[in-house]
Structures are given as C-alpha cells and as structure tokens.
Amino acid sequence: MKCTFLGTGTSMGVPVAGGFGREEIGNDPRNQRTRCSVWLETDQSSIVIDVGPEFRIQSIRSNIRRIDLVLITHEHMDHIAGLDDLRSYNYAQQNPIPLLTSQRAIDSIRTRFDYMFGEKKYPGSTSLSMEVIDTPETFQDLRITPLPYNHGDIDVLGFRVNDFSYMTDVKEIPDSTKDKIKGSKVLVLSGLRWGPQHPTHMTIPEAVEIANEIGAPKTYLIHMNSYVNHAETNEKLPDHIRLAYDQLEIEV
Template sequence: MKLTFLGTGTSMGVPVAGGFMREELFHDPRNERMRCSIWVQTNECSFLIDVGPEYRMQSIRSGIKSVDFVLVTHEHMDHIGGLDELRMYNYKKKGPIEVYTTQSACDSIKNRFDYMFGEKKYPGSTSLDLKVITAPMNIGDVEITPLPISHGSLEILGYRLNNTAYLTDVKHIPESTIELLNGCETIILSALRWEPEHPTHLTIPEAVEIIEQTQIYEAYLIHMNSYVDHESTNKKLPPHIKLAFDMQTIPLR
C-alpha cells in the first residue's frame, strides 16, 4: 500500500499565477508545488483525498488510471476544483464516483457544480455520489476514520487511513481528534509558512509542536507557500519531520 503526493502547495500553488516566486527557489524542482491532494493505492482500491484544480495534469504525470472513490477534506476550491475532471472514471466505472465529506462541503459542491446534480444535471456531465461521513468505515483493505479539525471558523475533516493520518488546512486539532491519532505511525500535516501566524493555517513551528505532542515518529508537512525552500527548511526541522514534495511516494502504514 502506498500514497503519492499529487500536490503539496498552498491555495495559490507555487509558483503562483503569473509565475511569481522568490528567484532563489527556482533552482530546486521540489519548490514547485501544485495544489494539495494525495493518491492512495492499495491491493484492493485506488482513491484520492481532495481533487484540486490541477487534477488533470496531476493524474497524467502520476498515471492514475482508476479512481474508486474520493475523500474530500473541505469545500475550498484548491481542494475540490478538479471534481469535474473525474468524468473519465465514470466511464470506466460505469457509474458515479462516491465522494465522502462533510455536510457543509456536500452542500457547497452541489451549489458550485450545480450542472452535475438533480434537475439541473447536464447530460453527460460528471456523476458524483455525495455522502456525508461521520464515523469510521472500511473500504476494501483500508480503515478510514474521519478526523474533525478546525480551519479557522470552518469545521473540516482530516482522515486516518489505517495508521497514516492526513490533516490539511489545519489551524486547530481538538483533543478528541488527537486521541483518534493514537497508534498512528505516519502523520501528514499542513504548515503554511515560517511566520507570521495565520488565522486559518498552522505555521511550520506550530505544526512541529503538534507533531511532537502526538509522538508520531514519521511526519510530512504539506500546503507550503512560495516562501518555503525545501532543502534549507528540512535542515532546520527535527530529523523525523520533512517537507513532502510533489510526486513523492511513501508507504501507507
């Protein structure tokens, strides 16, 4: 079982539209970050967490031939902008793709992609089967546990997949969710930048503090902005915490 980071960048991507980026960061391709999403492959299934606006390019460069279902963390466009790109998988699956998320994200997806749903459904448009997830479930060989977290004023979900936790766009993790991380071997956590503090995202020092609290021994940071340099940042982090980079593949524990 393994997971691939399809993108590790913040909402605007890195570099941002127009190509703007600190010039000294261009030397390292690991500093180019598409919007955050992962692809999980197990013996029994292939699925995504989030589908960003660059999904078409991400799927081509990673060779994602099938998607059985999708877990969505929240309704911001950098996490759902590519849902329309799943149409090809409808043809392969001969049916809708199940999308598990919060009630708020279901409502938002129906509003923003209104031509895919209900009476407004446009013939031939992408078919999604939106489902609210509130409790752990097993799909194939993966146990999926939703992890409630706060992204500023928005209540969103991270996901625990077996013993790997994926938490993006985090500002606060409640104690009840920290308990759900018990026994995890890998944590993937968002960290926007070094400083200053941000109202809806953890900074790198804040994320490191949370990882140390959980005592999970392998950690990857995601959702970084255009000011975060891969190599020099990794040198400053504790040895068990690393920045993830686009196209990196790690085992799903």
C-alpha cells in the same frame, strides 16, 4: 499501502500566478507545488483525498488508472476544483464515484457544480455518489476515520486511513481528534510558512510542535507557500519531520 503526494502547495500554488510574493523556486523542482491532493493505493483500493485545480495534470503525471473513492476535506476551491476531471473515470468505470465528506461540503459542491446533479445534470458531466462521513467506516480493505479540526472560521475534516493520517489547512486540532490520530505510522500536516502566525493555518513551527505531541514515527508537511525553500527547510527540521513534495511516493 502506497501514498503518492499529488500536490503539496498552498491555495495559490507555487509559483504564484503573476509572480507575486518571494518565490523560492530556484533550480529545485521540489519547490514547484501544485494544490494539495494525495493518492492512496492498496491491493484492493485506489482512493484520492481532495481534487484541486491541477488534478487532471496530477492524475496523468502519476498514472492514476482507477478511482474507487474520493475523500474531500472541505469545500474551498483548491480542494474541489478538479471534480469535473473525474468524469473520465466515470466513462471508464461505468459507475458514479463514491465521495465522503461533511454535509456542509456536500451542500457547497451541489451549489457550485449544479450541472452535475438532479434535473440540471449535463450529459457526460461527472457522476458522484456523495455521503456524509461522521463516524469511522470500512471501505474495501481500508478503515477510514474522519478527523475534525479547525481551519479558522470553519471546521473541516482530515482522514485517518488505516495507519495514515492526513490533515491539511489546519489551525487548531481538538484533543479528541489527536486521540484518533495517535498510533498512526505516518502523519501529514499542513505548515504554511515559518512565520508570522496566520489566522487560519498553522506555521511550520506550530506543525512541528503538534507532530511531536502526536508522536508518529514519520510526519510530512504540506500546503507550503512560495516563501518555503525545500532544501533549506529540511535542514532545519527534526529527522522524523520532512517536507513532502509533488510526486513523492512513500510506503505506509
């Protein structure tokens, strides 16, 4: 399975609109981060996890030609704002795109994008076939396991897809979910910043601690803010933990 990190930035992206905050951009393009999304490809399947505000640009940049399935972690706009950009795939594929997520996220999507559904459906708008995933499912050549965890006041879903586990916007992970992750060859975790602690996100040191506990051979950190310099951070991290960056491609 090939994994492409389409975006690796926090909810505001990096750099932040208006230049607020301490930007650590420099001349390293890895410090420019669009909102988090990942594309997984196998011989049979092409799926994406989350579709944020820059999804159109991300999909063009990575030449995504087909989307068989969308997985949504939660309903915050940095994870769903690109749903409208999926309509071009509807035109090409001539079918609604299956989408798996929580019931709460489905309810939110139907409210925010009401013009895509039911009697209000606008002609030509994105067509989705949304279903709840709360137990492991098989999709083509993929085994997809939902990974519930805490993001502050809400519970959200990560996903284990075969031996790849992806969790963004993480604050706390229950032991039952850690058990489902163990055995993964690649783990992806959010690590917002070095510090101070955040009420709804893990810091980089907290993410490193969890990664070491789970014990995946390779862990990649995502959802970094503008205070995180790519090269400087990688120098501080253990060899088996790296920062991901936009358009990074790995094999799982």
